Amino acid sequence: MPSFVRHVGLSAASGSMAASGVSVHQMGPPLNSSGTIKVDVFGTADLDVGQKQRIKIFKDTHESEHLARKLGKRKGYVICPHVKDEQEEDGTRVFTRFSCVGFVIEAYKNAGIELLVLNAIPSIPIDQVCRAYPDIAEELKDHPKIRGRWGIEGDGPWPVALCGYVIHSLNRSVMEIRKTAYSPQTSDAIFP
Numbered sequence: 001m002p003s004f005v006r007h008v009g010l011s012a013a014s015g016s017m018a019a020s021g022v023s024v025h026q027m028g029p030p031l032n033s034s035g036t037i038k039v040d041v042f043g044t045a046d047l048d049v050g051q052k053q054r055i056k057i058f059k060d061t062h063e064s065e066h067l068a069r070k071l072g073k074r075k076g077y078v079i080c081p082h083v084k085d086e087q088e089e090d091g092t093r094v095f096t097r098f099s100c101v102g103f104v105i106e107a108y109k110n111a112g113i114e115l116l117v118l119n120a121i122p123s124i125p126i127d128q129v130c131r132a133y134p135d136i137a138e139e140l141k142d143h144p145k146i147r148g149r150w151g152i153e154g155d156g157p158w159p160v161a162l163c164g165y166v167i168h169s170l171n172r173s174v175m176e177i178r179k180t181a182y183s184p185q186t187s188d189a190i191f192p
Contacts, residue, residue, distance in 0.1 A: 043170020123157035
């Protein structure tokens with residue numbers, strides 16, 4: 001049965017998926033490598049050793065900066081855009097905020113694979129944003145100032161990268177994944 005995909009992460013180990021869950025690197029939030037998630041759907045680009053290493057370096061770098069700055073759920077997370085550099089007044093980048101989707105997209109980008117056509121992300125209304133983030137739906141819907149901290153500013157709609165888009169991107173042949181970024185449609189929030 002088709003489902004709305006609510007979370008994505010990077011598998012921390014190769015091999016089969018356990019019924020109890022799989023170890024993941026994820027922007028939970030917070031950004032961490034110690035969690036496990038139950039897997040309902042998964043995709044792969046059949047990464048080579050070099051690509052896996054580049055993703056590990058990407059993960060380690062950002063996890064270290066989040067730990068060093070003691071970034072919790074809110075400070076390290078952003079919904080729109082999917083990734084956002086935070087800077088000092090002089091323009092020096094101090095850390096990067098991600099959504100769970102953004103963490104996966106940027107990790108793959110660091111490995112040389114563009115999962116999504118980022119300028120083709122469909123804009124969605126607040127009700128759809130709340131469906132993607134039910135744990136904070138009330139503040140997203142009813143508190144524009146708090147909503148702005150998550151990057152959801154103004155009246156919308158907003159180009160929010162949704163988890164289902166990543167799964168649809170990875171639901172293609174390895175050759176196609178490596179060759180062409182996926183142009184998501186609003187209906188791709190649901191999988192299959």
